[in-house]
Amino acid sequence: MSGSNSSVPPGSAPAAPEPVALTVHSLAGPELGQGGAADGSRTRIGRLKMLLVLLVCASPVIASYFTYFVIRPEGRTNYSELILPTRSLPADLNLRTLEGTPVTARSLHGQWLLMAVGPAACDAACEKRLFMQRQLREMLGRERDRLDKVWIVTDEQPLTPQLREALGGAVPVTVLRADAAAVARWLAPEAGRRIDEHLYVVDPMGEWMMRAPVDPEPSRVKRDLDKVLRASSFWDKAGR
Incomplete structure (x- = not known):
């Protein structure tokens, strides 16, 4: 007992205990402005990466077109007319089968297309083009x-049974209806x-x-087709 009061002078009251002091330390972390800047930087980097990926994917097509359109050896000529710039297959053609089933424009991608266009009442000149197409x-x-082979029918009239039969065969012509005005905004004579x-020739990316x-020489058109197929052989393969 004496040991517990030895530090208190006789006759003095015990000293009041000192209050406990607490110190609060803030946690380290990014400030709001820094976080916003970091998010913006990540967004820009992400967009840049996406553009680089798209460029890598498109580079084979760009290279083949550059070779075909720009790097032309002396004496090299094309019989058919090249379309520069190319025109993308529009989504608003309202493509559908002869029975009226909707068909997406995207479904035509993946193959080279040799296209004829015209009304269902196919005259002698139309039949000649379809025969040449085949x-x-x-x-x-x-x-x-x-x-x-694709034939775009630009009206709602029916095809004759004889024409339907002629368009069949081992490799039938793909016959689709489309809005005439929309087709005219894409293709042009x-x-x-x-x-x-x-x-008309459309590439596998959907580019006319x-x-x-008009009234072409088949052998010369064939040489043009050989050229574009050869120029694209390293990135385009048969079949969708």
Whole structure:
């Protein structure tokens, strides 16, 4: 007992205990402004990476077109007319089968397309173009599986049974209806001609890139097709 009071002088009251002091330390962390700047930087980096990926994916197409359109050896000529810049297959064509089933424009991607355009009442000139379309594909030999035949019908009239039968065969023509005005905003004839007087070439990316002349020489159109197929052989393969 004496040991517990030895520090208190006799006759003095015990000293009051000192209050406990607490010190609060703030935790380290990014300030609001710094966090916003960091988010903005990450967004810019993400967009840059996305653009680089798109560029890498598109580079084979760009390279083949550059080779075909720009790097031309002496004496090299094209019979068909090249379309520069190319025109993308629009989504508003309102494509549908002859029975009326909707077809997406995207479903035509993945193959080279040799396209004819015109009304369902196919006259003698139309029948000649459709026959040439079939013959041109067969003339490509082992490369023919990289090209599809497509006929865009620009009205609502029915096809005759005879024409339907002629469009069949081992490799039938893909026949689709589309709005005439929408087709005319995409494809275009040469000056003074109608849109249904040509054959049109569309690449696997859905880009209209070449137009055959009116009443063309099949062998010369075939050489043009050989050129574009050869230029794209390292990135385009047969089949969708």
